[in-house]
Amino acid sequence: MSNENVATIERKAMIFNVQKYNVYDGPGVRTLVFFKGCPLRCKWCANPEGLEGKYQVMFKRDSCIDCGACVSVCPALIHTISKELKHEVMHSLDCIGCRKCKAKCTESALSIVGNVKTVPKIMKIIEEDREFYNVSGGGVTLGGGEVLMQTEFAANLLMACKQEGINTAIETCGYTNLESILKVAGFTDLFLFDIKHIDPKRHYKLTGVRNEQILEKLKELLRRRYNVKVRMPLLKGINDNQDEIERVIAFLMPFRDYKNFKGIDLLPYHKLGVNKYTQLGKEYLIKEDPSLSSEELNMIEGWVEKYEFQVAVIKH
Amino acid sequence: MVFKRGVLKAYPGKQWLDTGELKALTTYKQFDTAVKRQLNYLLEMNARGTVLTQKIFRDVTPTPYMSLFVDGCMQTGKDVTAGGAVLYEGPGTIFAGLGTYVDSMAAIKKLVYDDKKYTLADIKKALDANWEGYKQIRHDCLDTPKYGNDDNYVDLIARDIVDYTEHTINQHKSLYARQIHGTLSQSFNTPLGRMIGATPNGRFSGLPLSDAISPSQGADTKGATASIKSESKINVESMSLGMAHNFKISSNFLNNPEGREGLITLLRTASILGNAEMQFNCVDNKTLKQAQQHPEEYRDLIVRVAGYCAFFVELCKEVQDEIISRTVIQ
Numbered sequence: 001m002s003n004e005n006v007a008t009i010e011r012k013a014m015i016f017n018v019q020k021y022n023v024y025d026g027p028g029v030r031t032l033v034f035f036k037g038c039p040l041r042c043k044w045c046a047n048p049e050g051l052e053g054k055y056q057v058m059f060k061r062d063s064c065i066d067c068g069a070c071v072s073v074c075p076a077l078i079h080t081i082s083k084e085l086k087h088e089v090m091h092s093l094d095c096i097g098c099r100k101c102k103a104k105c106t107e108s109a110l111s112i113v114g115n116v117k118t119v120p121k122i123m124k125i126i127e128e129d130r131e132f133y134n135v136s137g138g139g140v141t142l143g144g145g146e147v148l149m150q151t152e153f154a155a156n157l158l159m160a161c162k163q164e165g166i167n168t169a170i171e172t173c174g175y176t177n178l179e180s181i182l183k184v185a186g187f188t189d190l191f192l193f194d195i196k197h198i199d200p201k202r203h204y205k206l207t208g209v210r211n212e213q214i215l216e217k218l219k220e221l222l223r224r225r226y227n228v229k230v231r232m233p234l235l236k237g238i239n240d241n242q243d244e245i246e247r248v249i250a251f252l253m254p255f256r257d258y259k260n261f262k263g264i265d266l267l268p269y270h271k272l273g274v275n276k277y278t279q280l281g282k283e284y285l286i287k288e289d290p291s292l293s294s295e296e297l298n299m300i301e302g303w304v305e306k307y308e309f310q311v312a313v314i315k316h
Numbered sequence: 317m318v319f320k321r322g323v324l325k326a327y328p329g330k331q332w333l334d335t336g337e338l339k340a341l342t343t344y345k346q347f348d349t350a351v352k353r354q355l356n357y358l359l360e361m362n363a364r365g366t367v368l369t370q371k372i373f374r375d376v377t378p379t380p381y382m383s384l385f386v387d388g389c390m391q392t393g394k395d396v397t398a399g400g401a402v403l404y405e406g407p408g409t410i411f412a413g414l415g416t417y418v419d420s421m422a423a424i425k426k427l428v429y430d431d432k433k434y435t436l437a438d439i440k441k442a443l444d445a446n447w448e449g450y451k452q453i454r455h456d457c458l459d460t461p462k463y464g465n466d467d468n469y470v471d472l473i474a475r476d477i478v479d480y481t482e483h484t485i486n487q488h489k490s491l492y493a494r495q496i497h498g499t500l501s502q503s504f505n506t507p508l509g510r511m512i513g514a515t516p517n518g519r520f521s522g523l524p525l526s527d528a529i530s531p532s533q534g535a536d537t538k539g540a541t542a543s544i545k546s547e548s549k550i551n552v553e554s555m556s557l558g559m560a561h562n563f564k565i566s567s568n569f570l571n572n573p574e575g576r577e578g579l580i581t582l583l584r585t586a587s588i589l590g591n592a593e594m595q596f597n598c599v600d601n602k603t604l605k606q607a608q609q610h611p612e613e614y615r616d617l618i619v620r621v622a623g624y625c626a627f628f629v630e631l632c633k634e635v636q637d638e639i640i641s642r643t644v645i646q
Contacts, residue, residue, distance in 0.1 A: 019539070020538060020539045020541045020542060021539040021540050021541045021578070023574040023575060023577065023578035024574055028577075028581065029541065029578055029581045029582075105455075106451040106452055106454075106455045108455075128466050128541075128542070128545060129541045129545075131585050131588060131589060132541050132581055132582075132585045134585075135581050135584045135585045135588065136577065136578075136581035136585075138581070314572075314574070315568075315571065315572050
C-alpha cells in the first residue's frame, strides 16, 4: 500500500490521554498516547477508562452537591435526579462528548473521557518535549486501551513520528490479526508485548479471551526480527507461581539469544487505577490484595535470571 | 491594586496609585498598562528603600569580617558596605507570586477581554466577596490557561513581566551599582499571601502566593516537562538577583533506576533550555503531615523552602502547609 493511501484512510482516533514524562514505558523520557478501546477485560486493569471506545462520564460522587445543573444541560439524558433528589449518572447510555455538564459543574465532580484527535494535533503535543527526548534517548509510546483496535491511525501517527526522527514504541496485548500488527511494525522501534498468563483457559478467565493467537503474534514479531520486550503483569496467587513463570520461560527460550529480543519486564500489581472504577460506574473485580512484596519479586526475578534472560522488575 | 484603586487591605489609608475607573480599561493592553503603572510605583518606592537600607548598613552596621574576604576592601581600606569592593551588582528586590500574578492576568485576559464573559467590575465583586456566592465565576477563573503547562497564552505574560521589571528596576541606581530583581521568593510567598485578598486566578484571600518561579500550587497539570518548558521561556538574564524553580518528587521516584534517570534528564534538559536553578524536595506528603503531628520524631527532616533549606519542624504551620500543597511528581 502506498504512503498516500495509508495517510488518507484513518484521519481520526479516539484517544483518552496524552501524558508526558513517562519513564516506565520504553527507553528515556517518553510521551504516552492512550488509545481508547480494548478487546480484553483484564480484571486488574489500571486504565478502566480505556476499555470502551466511546465517550464516558467519570463522576466523583463525593464532590457532588446534587444541584442538578448538569441535568439541565445534558442532551443525551445521561444525568438525572433520582426520587431521593440525588444526582445519578446513567453510564449505560451513550455520551456524545459535548462536555456541557463539566462546564456547568462548579464542584469539579464531572469529567468526560475521550477525545477525537488527528495526527497533526497529537504531533504538536509530542513535539513540545523534543529536547527531553534528545537528552534521554526517549520518544513516543502508543498505549491505552489497545492501540491495535485503531491500527490505521496508529500507523499514520507512527509514520509521522518517524518522519520527524522521533523514537517510537507500542504497548500492546497482541490480540489482533497479523496484518494489523505488521502494518505498524515497520514504524515501531520497540514493542512492549504483554503476556498476561501462559495457560489459555486461565488467560480466558482473567482477561475474557484465550491467548493462542496472542502468543502466535509474539512469535511472529520475534521471528521477523522486530524489537520486542516482553512484559508480565504479576499478581499474587494469580500468575506468579513458579510453574507459570517457567512455562513462559520455556515459551521464550528459542528466542532468548535473538538480538531483537530485549528481555522481560516484570510489572508488579499496583492499585493506582482503582478509584476510577467507581467514577465510571464499574465494579473492580479484584477483591483481595494481590500485591507482591519485594522479597517475592526478587525471588521471581531470580527464577528468570537463572535461565540467563535479561529481566527487570519495574517498580513504580 | 488596580482593582482596589490604591488601597491595600491590610493597612489603613491609600499606599498605592489610583489608576482610575475600572470601566475605562477597555482593552487588555490598557489593563496591563495600569498594572505596570502600579508596578513602577512599587519599584520606585522599593528602590528608595533599598538605598536607604544600604546607607544604614554603611553607617550603622558595617561588616568588617565579610570585607576581609572581598577583593578590594583591604586595598581601599573600606568596608564592603562603604564601597570598598572591586565590583558591585545590585542590591535589589525579590518577588513572590509570579505564578499567581501570571495566572490572574491570563484569567482576566481570557474572561474579560477575549471571551467577554465578565466585566472587570464582575470580577472585582467576586474578589471582594472572597468568591462567596460567586462559585461559577471562580470555576471559570480556575478553568483559564495556567502557567506551568507549556502554554504560550500565559507563559509569555510571565516572560513579559520579568523583562519589564528588570528593565524598570535597572533604571534605579543603588549606592555603588544598579538595582536588580530576582524571582526566588524564599518563604515570603506565605506571609505576603496573608496580606493579599482573593486573586483572579481563583485563589482565596489569605492563602500563600505561588513560590519563586514555580507554577501556582496545583496549577501545573501536565507534568514536570511542561513546567520546565514554561519557565524556560522566561529570560534568565532578566532575573539578575536569582531565580528558583521548586520541585517536589515523591521518594518512590528515586528508588528505581528509571526514576533516577528521569530526574537526570529533567536537570540536563532544563540546563540546556537555559534555567539557572532547580530545587528538589524529595519527600512524600504523608511524611510531611506526620511531621506536623509529631514534630519531636522528625527533628532532622530537612526540606527545601525556596532558595534555602530548613528543618521542616521549625517552619511555621502556614509555610509547612504551603510546601505540602505543592504539586508532586510521581
